[in-house]
Amino acid sequence: MTEMTYRQALNDTLRAELTRDENVYLIGEEIGVFEGSYKITAGLLKEFGPRRVVDTPISEEGFTGVAIGSAMLGLRPVVEIMTLNFSLIAIDQIVNHASKMYGMFGGQVRVPMVIRTPGGSGQQLAATHSQNLEVWYAHIPGLKVVAPSNPADAKALLTAAIRDDDPVLFLENLALYSLKGEVPDGEQVGEIGRAAVAREGKDLTVVSYSRGVVTALEVAEQLAEEGISIEVIDLRSLRPLDRETFCESVKKTSRAVIFEDDMLSFGIGAEISATLGEAVFDWLDAPVRRVAAAEVPLPYSKPLERAAMPDATSLTKVIRETLDASAFGGSHHV
Amino acid sequence: MTEMTYRQALNDTLRAELTRDENVYLIGEEIGVFEGSYKITAGLLKEFGPRRVVDTPISEEGFTGVAIGSAMLGLRPVVEIMTLNFSLIAIDQIVNHASKMYGMFGGQVRVPMVIRTPGGSGQQLAATHSQNLEVWYAHIPGLKVVAPSNPADAKALLTAAIRDDDPVLFLENLALYSLKGEVPDGEQVGEIGRAAVAREGKDLTVVSYSRGVVTALEVAEQLAEEGISIEVIDLRSLRPLDRETFCESVKKTSRAVIFEDDMLSFGIGAEISATLGEAVFDWLDAPVRRVAAAEVPLPYSKPLERAAMPDATSLTKVIRETLDASAFGGSHHV
Amino acid sequence: MESEASMADTRRPAGARKTVKQVGDSADVLRRYYEQMVLVREFELRAAEMYARAKIGGYCHLNLGEEATVVGLMSALRETDYLYTTYRDHGYAIIRGMDPGNVMAELFGKSTGVVGGRGGSMHMFDLKLRMMGGYGIVGGQIPPATGAAFAVNYRGEAGPKSEAVMCLLGDATTNIGAFHESLNLAGLWKLPIVYVIVNNRLGMGTPVEHASAEPDLYKRGCAYRIPGVRVDGDDPIAVRDAALAALEKARVERQPSILETMSFRLKGHSVVDPARYRSTEDNEEAQANDPVPAFRNRLIKGGVFDAKAAEVIHNAVESRVTKAVEFADSSPDPSPDELFDRVYATPVPNASHAYPGDPIMVMS
């Protein structure tokens, strides 16, 4: 085990995979000379040279498509799209091409590629640069979507994504890059399609992913002091979605709150809640609530941005309301 | 009242609005000389000339952005994107620009524009040309999204959309164009943001939109013969979403099934189900089920395409299962 | 001069096409070209017929009028080269080497189709033949084709033995952003690729001059220092030779280039388009330039074969196409239980295999 930042875990994993497999290469804007807008690729150009670490012009559709074509021939590109917001320019290549090829071409061609990109709000980047649009990608068959919430998962899932033969959207988050955590040493290959029980509890389940898990764990910690036992589920994989893990949790706790950074209507939480409503209907003691962002183009002003974003306070409030709604009187009652 | 096709209702409405307001113009690929890929704009070039009916090169991002800029100066463009699948190329302009401008620029500039585009599967157009991605747009603040299911609503909502000062995505469906229905004569201005009770019933509510409503009504008609009374809710507007109408319906029927053409995970139905699970939790007698498309790149082969798409059979099956799950013994019991 | 990429229009009036002697190909080669052109022609006419008989569904775009271009381009490609095409791909698929039976079966949506009935008309694909797919999104094939050239570059040395990539696109497709981004990358990184603009004068109903601010499409590489050549697309020999030269530049110099082939679309944009928007003059001009009879007469004039021999070729091709239809017709449909077989190449837990109406999961 070594303690390191999420950024470092990504950087180490990219280095390890570049070293392991000659077919792996990195491509994106400013990942070489500039060392990455968020410095995830720092040092890699010097180490592996311009053939393996490819700086591109500002052409998201072009270089994402180039990665796709090279993957069709057996290379294993790891694309960096500077932020999720810019992936809209490449989305025809990602959704209409990379995601469709294996199935539409009868399983003849594989598209082993990873698209790394950070989402996230809360940096005062205003409406166009603060979006959490992962739900769009999570809706698309043929694509895999993972969203690790900590350095250890970042390492394990990035390794798995690079070795996977399907296109994988690897969602990072601006607010997670400097987060520290223990990371197991040596090769770690995670499993795409599995959620994790990030914290065990018995009174209520909070389902979240990516940055939201960090807040959920903080809130769980605080409420524990009051004798409220919160189980936290980290989805980790948005597609495939591990319904079983969070359904089993809610069967145990009989209460659920979903915490997400994206906007409420038609967001990630909608699918979680709909799944619970269908699959564990008979186990639910209270309505499943969602804590998500206000539905406005996110403003730049800090007070407005804060007012629009879900946080520990709003999560705590909704957890309490959910417990009250089911006449919860503290763990000893259960 | 006049009986006409959905196509004719759109064509008449475009003509009426072009006649009414000099600032209204149509822009898109093949809408003039070719009279529209699906002939929605037939005759309009001859009638209004190339200034008002603008044929474009194949540049979805370019001409959608041109429409946005012209709307910023007070024109009222009605864009045709040949199919929803191609809107991915224009999506940065629609989502990062048109939808953000009013809010991000402090309410100084309005973007009065309509984007007409047909979605829909079932035409053997294969994976890239058969998508139902309306849920993506329904997730975006600043945008309005309507999806009329019949000629009368097509007329009323298109009129409302053209006169609305915000960008409106107007979702059509390939399978609806030749559908006939009674359309009120004269000016009809619908209200964006309101669902409709398409058919009254008391045993179970089916929530749907666009093409799905047609199937839902057929199924309701058939089940009526068995004494099963189905209420059908036509969402009509996906953003804003009229939660009150479908929640009130389910409070009455205590059972709900959602019928949608898009794919199940993270689809439109997820939000409907999540809303019901939270808002009418205490009224539900059975889990809310969703009938949606299988999650595969849609195959070309007719038998495979059919197997992947929701239809009257799968809807009927799930309605019956939902009634059984709540020990329903026929209307007379209720 | 470095900053000025060369641009050339190599066409001569149809009447002045090189004679068989001048081109100097063996009679066998010329006969094979003719046979291939007839095969494309007959296959497409039959496809239109099968569409009318509802054996084929969805969109269906034909190569009618493009036969000389198809044969010229395919004869310039090596087995080791990669081909990316548009949705107008039947002829390319067949001449690249796919069995007409499997191509017709794909149109019929059968399990014996080249992609098992999953793609249909717009999505012919064969990895072994390095036919990397037909693509239905306009311009969608250009970035991946450029990426294939990137991979060739990543792996191998430049030189006469190098692999190369050919990317087809239509005239109207030069106006989409993916064209610009891709050509800039190819020019910047010196990728071994030839962008072939199949100029049939129309994008659906829109003439080139109404779509492109620079209607001389072979010149559009000027913004990337990419040279361009315009060639008579109704002459298979001229197309082949120009393609060979462009491919050579790609292999040896890693110089991407544009090859614009000029031909006519003999019918509508797709089988369901009556093309009422076309004037009689336009139609007459198109018919007058039909490459199949033109090449036939040229070979007869050149003494390669006589009318009777041409007739024999024609009949042989016809029965071959008839067999293809019979094969397609008698092939089985894919079975609904195979629906989820082709979603992921690497299986992962929790992938949905739910048919419409299935419960989301069964809890106990």
Add this chain to the structure above:
Amino acid sequence: MESEASMADTRRPAGARKTVKQVGDSADVLRRYYEQMVLVREFELRAAEMYARAKIGGYCHLNLGEEATVVGLMSALRETDYLYTTYRDHGYAIIRGMDPGNVMAELFGKSTGVVGGRGGSMHMFDLKLRMMGGYGIVGGQIPPATGAAFAVNYRGEAGPKSEAVMCLLGDATTNIGAFHESLNLAGLWKLPIVYVIVNNRLGMGTPVEHASAEPDLYKRGCAYRIPGVRVDGDDPIAVRDAALAALEKARVERQPSILETMSFRLKGHSVVDPARYRSTEDNEEAQANDPVPAFRNRLIKGGVFDAKAAEVIHNAVESRVTKAVEFADSSPDPSPDELFDRVYATPVPNASHAYPGDPIMVMS
């Protein structure tokens, strides 16, 4: 010749710039230009300082090194013209006529900001001034700017009194698809627009030659028959005159064109970028070409003012910027209850006004 759009590099060595006499502008005009350049310079330096003091958040891109271009371009525009810029927009906003106080207040995210604190650094906007916005998505402004020109065309006649549109973009932005699609439409439809490529040699850390296969960016209109001119971006007079000529072409001939202004980015890409990737030579070249002292010396040499007078201008500007900061600092934050005020221009039922954690709806 119709098919060959003219392309010209009009720069002369910095030393050989026209003298004040040669340009023939009144001393008042020249003094005003200098004052404006100093205003942009001082405003940006203060913005950097305020960012360091955490008064400003998010991304913040400065016009340092671009002052002559800003002033030259803005002085060529008429009140009736429309301006679209990039995220590097502070200077353009101010010289176009916004009050520095309101611009600084926007940077501070205050309710007195030009867009009420909703947009921040990248999104300055003022409808009355026809400053149609700063845009943070690279290339995102190009299609809407082209659409503004479409609207001008839709409504008014060509002629010397016509409105026109100026669209700014950076050198690296010429590689994105939206650039291609927009210029093709402008060339095809003859729209009254000038695309100004502000070439500061870098896109973040990437030099033009590593991003564009045709590094002479003013020539990139060749693919659309759009003429281009390259001008010394460190000379406000040269920039103004070239912009006037291009705007005239747009008004009268409806001929879109490209104007490429050559200048240097004096600091990092944004305030947080130390630009370690730049060589000392690069930095020295950039500093040596600083347009502010250069123009100052030119005016002194030309007898427009002496060093003391320049100093007076400088001090006046400084106190103006200080006032702007004070205004911004003392302005109120927008209130959270206004969060939902700016979602729709036309109110409709059922729009969500839920804050995080609110119940989805209250049922009775």
